[in-house]
Structure formats: structure tokens, C-alpha cells
Amino acid sequence: xxxxxxxxxxxxxxxxxIYLILMRYGFxxxxxxxxxxxxxxxxxxIIIRNGKLVTMNPAYPAVIEQTIVIENGKIxxxxxxxxxxxxxxxxxxxxxxxxxxxTHTHLGMTLFRGYGDDxxxxxxxxxxxxPAEACLDARLTAAGSRLACLEMIRSGTTACCDMYFYxxxxxxxxxxxxxxxxxSYGMIELGDEAKGRKELExxxxxxxxxxxxxxxxxxxxxxxxxxxxxxxxxxxxxxxxATKDGVGIHIHVLETEAELKQIEEKHGMCPIHLLxxxxxxxxxxxxxxxxxxxxxxxxxxxxxxxKVSHNAISNxxxxxxxxxxxxxxxxxxxxSLGTDGCASNNSLDMFEEMKTxxxxxxxxxxxxxxxxxxxxxxxATVNGGSVIDPLTGMLKEGNKADIIILDxxxxxxxxxxxFMNPGPYSHLVYAAxxxxxxxxxxxxxxxxxxxxxxxMDEEKVREDAEKAAAELFEKVRGNRNENVRNDWNxxxxxxxxxxNVRNDWNxxxxxxxxxxxxxxxxxxxAVLSETADILRxxxxxxxxxxxxYADRQIRRAFSEKQGCPWHLWGDAxxxxxxxxxxxxxxx
Numbered sequence: 001x002x003x004x005x006x007x008x009x010x011x012x013x014x015x016x017x018i019y020l021i022l023m024r025y026g027f028x029x030x031x032x033x034x035x036x037x038x039x040x041x042x043x044x045x046i047i048i049r050n051g052k053l054v055t056m057n058p059a060y061p062a063v064i065e066q067t068i069v070i071e072n073g074k075i076x077x078x079x080x081x082x083x084x085x086x087x088x089x090x091x092x093x094x095x096x097x098x099x100x101x102x103t104h105t106h107l108g109m110t111l112f113r114g115y116g117d118d119x120x121x122x123x124x125x126x127x128x129x130x131p132a133e134a135c136l137d138a139r140l141t142a143a144g145s146r147l148a149c150l151e152m153i154r155s156g157t158t159a160c161c162d163m164y165f166y167x168x169x170x171x172x173x174x175x176x177x178x179x180x181x182x183x184s185y186g187m188i189e190l191g192d193e194a195k196g197r198k199e200l201e202x203x204x205x206x207x208x209x210x211x212x213x214x215x216x217x218x219x220x221x222x223x224x225x226x227x228x229x230x231x232x233x234x235x236x237x238x239x240x241x242a243t244k245d246g247v248g249i250h251i252h253v254l255e256t257e258a259e260l261k262q263i264e265e266k267h268g269m270c271p272i273h274l275l276x277x278x279x280x281x282x283x284x285x286x287x288x289x290x291x292x293x294x295x296x297x298x299x300x301x302x303x304x305x306x307k308v309s310h311n312a313i314s315n316x317x318x319x320x321x322x323x324x325x326x327x328x329x330x331x332x333x334x335x336s337l338g339t340d341g342c343a344s345n346n347s348l349d350m351f352e353e354m355k356t357x358x359x360x361x362x363x364x365x366x367x368x369x370x371x372x373x374x375x376x377x378x379x380a381t382v383n384g385g386s387v388i389d390p391l392t393g394m395l396k397e398g399n400k401a402d403i404i405i406l407d408x409x410x411x412x413x414x415x416x417x418x419f420m421n422p423g424p425y426s427h428l429v430y431a432a433x434x435x436x437x438x439x440x441x442x443x444x445x446x447x448x449x450x451x452x453x454x455x456m457d458e459e460k461v462r463e464d465a466e467k468a469a470a471e472l473f474e475k476v477r478g479n480r481n482e483n484v485r486n487d488w489n490x491x492x493x494x495x496x497x498x499x500n501v502r503n504d505w506n507x508x509x510x511x512x513x514x515x516x517x518x519x520x521x522x523x524x525x526a527v528l529s530e531t532a533d534i535l536r537x538x539x540x541x542x543x544x545x546x547x548x549y550a551d552r553q554i555r556r557a558f559s560e561k562q563g564c565p566w567h568l569w570g571d572a573x574x575x576x577x578x579x580x581x582x583x584x585x586x587x
Contacts, residue, residue, distance in 0.1 A: 044085040045444055046070040051091025051405065053078070054424045055395035056098055056381050062374075062423040068096065070401040073215075073444030078397055087446070093409045094438065095424060098393050099158025099402040100350040101384025104250075104288040104309040104338025106164045107148035107173070108141035111469040112343035121256065121318050129343055133165075135475035142169035143468035146461045148348060149177035153453055155349045155434025158402040158442045159388045161286060161309070161338070163223040163250050167206050175214040178447040178455040180402060182388045183210065184223030184250045189234045196234045200241065207245055217443055219247070219388070221286070226252040227271040228259050236278045248284040248387075254297075255289035256320050272297040281306050286387055288338060289314075290328075291321040298324070302331040307387050310379070312357040313347075314340035326361050326370040336384040337376075349434035354380055358429055373425035405439040406432060 048068040055064065055078070069077040069085070077083075116128030141164065152160060159180035162170060167185045174181045185203045189196035203222055211220040222242045224230045230238070242249050253271055254260060263271045272293070275281060283305030290301075290308045301308065310325050328335050337353050339345045354376045361371035385393020385402075392402045406428075408416045413431055440448040447455045 044069045044071045044083050046087045047085040048089045048091050051094050051096035054097040057394050057396050070444050075399050075401050091405050095406040098381040099404050100156050100380045101388055102157045102160040102338055103336040103384050103387050105160050105162045106341030107162050108144040108164050109341030109343045110147045111144040111472055113346055132476050138166040138169045140468045140472055141166040142173050143464045145170045145173035147465040149179050150456055150461050151348045153440055153448050156404040156437035157350050171210050178442050180217045182219045182221055184221040186223045186225050188225045188229045191231045221248040221250045223250045239280050250286045253287045254292040257292055260292045276300050291323045298331050301333050307334040309336050309338040311338045311340045312360050314344040322364045334383050335379050337380050351432050351434045354429045373429040376429050377425050401444040403441040404437050406436045407438045
């Protein structure tokens with residue numbers, strides 16, 4: 001049977017349309033020389049449309065309404081485009097801005113949330129934190145770190161600087177979550193040279209194994225804990241190793257006045273000048289807290305390019321003091337923001353941290369213009385990004401696509417016309433909350449969309465953390481009970497020892513008493529012997545008056561332990577008239 005030409009043409013037309021449709025939606029790719037992806041047309045990964053962009057880029061106004069194109073993890077265009085994309089996000093009624101960077105955390109300490117509040121620092125450390133940390137292990141730390149990543153993603157934090165223990169497990173948690181992080185193993189040497197070598201070797205191996213992993217999202221730093229827990233010689237070795245490996249240093253410094261006094265008493269200078277003497281400071285150093293800084297200290301940081309992580313809420317909660325951030329900013333020091341761990345903050349919400357940091361500076365110097373909202377947002381984005389990854393913290397073509405989208409259609413953000421005039425920063429610092437974050441993109445990948453975290457099983461993460469915290473504090477209680485038992489046993493041993501000492505003492509005292517009794521008995525026997533001679537009068541011709549006098553002197557001799565009663569009688573020149581062969585009485 002001969003085929004109808006019309007039928008053939010219709011079938012060819014249908015095939016053509018099917019082919020075009022498949023090409024349109026990316027199911028069929030046409031080879032194009034020089035195009036590695038071989039796409040049919042310029043197709044991006046993500047396009048964000050209709051949002052109000054707070055770019056933090058000085059090349060643009062504070063807020064612009066433009067489209068963002070994301071491809072291969074980077075922002076390839078800001079402006080109108082006719083490109084297509086695998087995913088198009090409609091950000092109408094939303095603010096689109098760089099992700100926030102939390103530059104000082106202890107992720108595993110989310111398990112300590114609410115454990116040890118309203119306590120003095122030393123009491124808090126010695127009786128809560130250190131005993132609990134002694135019970136941590138890799139599995140528990142990983143559970144706490146996953147919870148921290150979940151909390152940060154949900155509140156708009158896309159990157160963090162973390163210093164803690166079991167850092168390989170922390171790194172795995174960060175990698176699974178999709179976050180960006182600069183990680184450091186916290187080293188405590190305490191002047192012990194052997195311990196210092198061991199700590200530095202652990203840190204060196206971690207830096208070598210983890211730097212640049214997770215597709216470049218994880219970088220590493222060296223993390224000497226503080227000048228009070230690490231000797232000057234050890235810090236000099238850390239400086240040398242960090243320079244050799246080409247990585248930064250993350251350290252606590254001048255968090256408390258006690259630290260300042262301790263270092264001054266020991267070395268005759270403050271920690272800033274002590275470390276400056278060994279050329280420790282540089283633009284690759286992140287100094288957490290920096291509360292008790294003098295003007296001279298600030299000048300050193302400004303001259304050396306040292307970066308500061310300001311932890312306002314943690315410093316307030318532990319009554320550590322108020323860092324002079326307004327002076328640091330005025331001197332040109334790079335100031336970023338951190339929450340610290342959940343034991344001393346209870347929250348990882350950087351929006352809360354921004355508001356508190358700004359208000360604290362204002363009231364500390366009684367100046368409402370101190371640390372203004374725009375500078376605070378810059379600290380949480382641009383400055384924080386410069387610590388973790390210089391290609392983040394700003395919406396700019398060529399930068400990495402770490403972006404958050406906030407829904408401003410909320411009662412506490414209304415009226416939101418202020419986002420356009422006079423500017424967005426006031427609402428972002430004083431009104432916005434972490435819970436307003438709707439979508440999070442990290443390294444060009446969507447990790448949270450419409451309030452749903454895509455990279456983690458939120459329910460399981462929370463459940464695992466709950467179990468981990470219960471297990472941790474069960475260990476703490478067990479250790480505490482064991483310590484109580486050990487203390488009790490120790491006290492019982494002390495009591496037994498004291499009893500033995502007391503028995504020995506009583507024995508010695510009894511011996512001395514027995515010796516005294518024996519001495520007294522001997523004295524009494526001597527008196528009685530002499531008395532017996534006197535009593536011989538009774539058998540002789542002594543007169544009644546002599547016997548009466550003798551009887552009185554005998555009683556006196558017993559009471560005063562004297563010798564012969566005749567020593568108190570008569571004339572020294574005469575013998576007793578009733579003498580019976582006795583010697584004369586001599587007074």
C-alpha cells in the first residue's frame with residue numbers, strides 16, 4: 001500500500017514539534033562548539049525575579065529592583081535578562097540580600113542550650129561547662145553541630161567560623177547541611193610542651209585534611225584557644241605553622257577583665273602587646289570578643305589588619321563587658337559579628353545579634369548615632385564574608401551565590417515602604433527576625449525554599465539532638481554522682497585517718513597521764529614513808545601537843561606535796577623536846 005504524502009508531512013511536523021518541545025525544556029541538547037554544557041540556549045541554574053535587592057555593593061543604590069542570574073554557583077548577572085533557568089524564584093514582596101556570616105561559634109554547644117544560665121563566669125565554667133564538655137564525644141558533638149547548621153540556615157546564616165572539638169565530625173555535619181564554614185580545632189596547651197606538640201599535630205592534620213573540601217565550602221584555620229590557656233612559645237609556633245600552611249588563625253582574646261589582669265601580672269603587658277611582640281597579629285587573624293581593648297590595642301589591630309568578631313549578646317549574658325566597637329569601626333578595624341556558643345547566647349539568630357550589637361553600642365557611649373544600622377548590616381555580611389570567603393557577603397557579578405530572601409509581608413515589617421526610602425537597613429536591623437527568612441541559597445544551590453530546609457531532615461536532626469542532650473547530661477549526672485561518692489570516700493578516709501591520729505594522740509596522752517600518775521604515786525609514797533616515821537611518835541612518849549601539830553602538818557604535806565612536816569616547826573638551833581632520835585628541824 002502506497003503511503004499518503006500528506007500523512008508523511010503531518011507525521012514529520014509532529015515529530016518536529018515534539019523535538020522542539022523536548023529541546024525547550026532541556027530534555028534534548030544540541031551540540032554547540034565551545035559550549036561545555038551543550039545547552040539549547042543560555043540556560044542558568046537559578047533566576048531570582050521581582051525582588052528588592054540589598055546588594056551591599058557600593059556600585060549600586062541601597063535597594064534596586066533587578067533580576068539575579070545564578071550559574072555554576074556564582075552570580076553571573078544582575079539586571080534584566082532573557083535567559084531561561086532550571087529554577088525561577090519569584091521574590092515579589094521580598095528582600096534579596098547576601099547571606100549572613102556568623103564569625104564566632106561553637107556549634108556542638110547547641111546541646112548546652114539553657115544549661116547554666118544566670119551564673120558567674122567562673123562558676124559557670126567550673127560547675128557547668130567544663131564538666132559537661134568532659135562528657136562529650138564525637139557522636140554527640142556531631143548531633144549538636146547538625147542542629148546548629150539547621151538553626152543557622154533557617155535564620156539566614158549561610159557561613160560561619162567554628163572552633164571546637166571533634167572537628168572532623170563537625171566538618172561532616174557542615175558538608176551535609178550545604179553550609180559554608182571556616183573550621184578550627186580548639187587548642188589548649190597550658191604551658192605543657194608535650195601537650196602543645198600533640199595539640200598542634202591534631203590541628204595540623206585537620207587543616208591538611210579538610211581545607212578546601214565540600215567543593216570549597218569548607219576552609220580551615222588554626223584555633224589556639226586564648227593567651228591564658230596557650231603559652232607565648234606555643235602561640236609563636238602556631239603563628240609559624242599557620243603562615244607555612246597559608247591559613248588563618250582564630251583566637252579568643254581579651255574576653256574578660258580577669259584575662260587582662262592575669263596576663264599583665266605574669267608578663268607585665270596586656271595580651272595584645274604580648275602577642276604583638278612575637279609578630280602574631282596580621283590580616284589572617286580573627287580575634288573573638290576583644291572586649292577590654294585600649295586605644296593603643298585598637299591602633300595595633302588597625303595597623304596590622306586584624307579582624308574582630310564582636311559577640312554582643314554573649315558578652316552581655318556573662319557580664320564580660322562592652323567591646324568598644326564604635327572606636328574600632330572609627331579606626332578602620334574590620335568588625336564582624338558572632339553569636340558565640342549556645343551555652344552563652346542560647347540562640348544562633350544573627351538578626352537578633354545585629355539589633356543587640358547596635359543598641360549596646362549606643363547606650364554604652366550615650367550616643368544614638370553609634371554603630372548605625374547600615375554599618376551593622378555590613379558587619380554581618382561584607383565584613384564577615386571577608387573572614388570566611390572574600391567572594392561572599394556582597395551581591396556582585398562574579399561573587400559566589402550565597403543569598404537569602406526575606407518575606408517582608410509581615411506585621412512587624414509593615415509599612416515596608418521604608419525599604420526604599422530612606423533605606424532598608426533600619427528594618428533589617430531593628431525589626432526583622434531570623435524567622436522572616438524564606439529561602440536560602442548557598443554556593444548556587446537552594447538549601448531552604450519556602451521555609452522548608454531541603455538538605456536536612458529537620459525532624460530527625462531535632463530528635464537526634466534531643467537524645468544526644470539527654471545522653472550527655474545523664475553522663476554529667478553520673479560523673480557528678482561519682483565525684484560525690486569519691487568526695488565522700490575521700491572524706492571518710494580523712495575522717496579515719498584523723499581518728500587514727502586522735503587514737504595515737506590519746507594513747508600518747510594516756511601514757512603521759514600514766515607517767516604523771518606514777519610520778520604522783522611515787523611522791524605520795526615518799527610522803528607516806530616520811531609520815532610513817534612521824535607516826536612512830538604514837539608508839540613513843542610524845543606529848544599530845546606535838547602529835548596534834550604533826551597531824552596538822554601531815555595534812556598540809558599531802559595537800560602541798562611537801563616533804564617532812566617538821567620543816568615548818570620549831571627553832572633551827574634546837575631539837576624537838578620530844579626528840580626520839582630524829583635529826584634537828586631546819587627551816
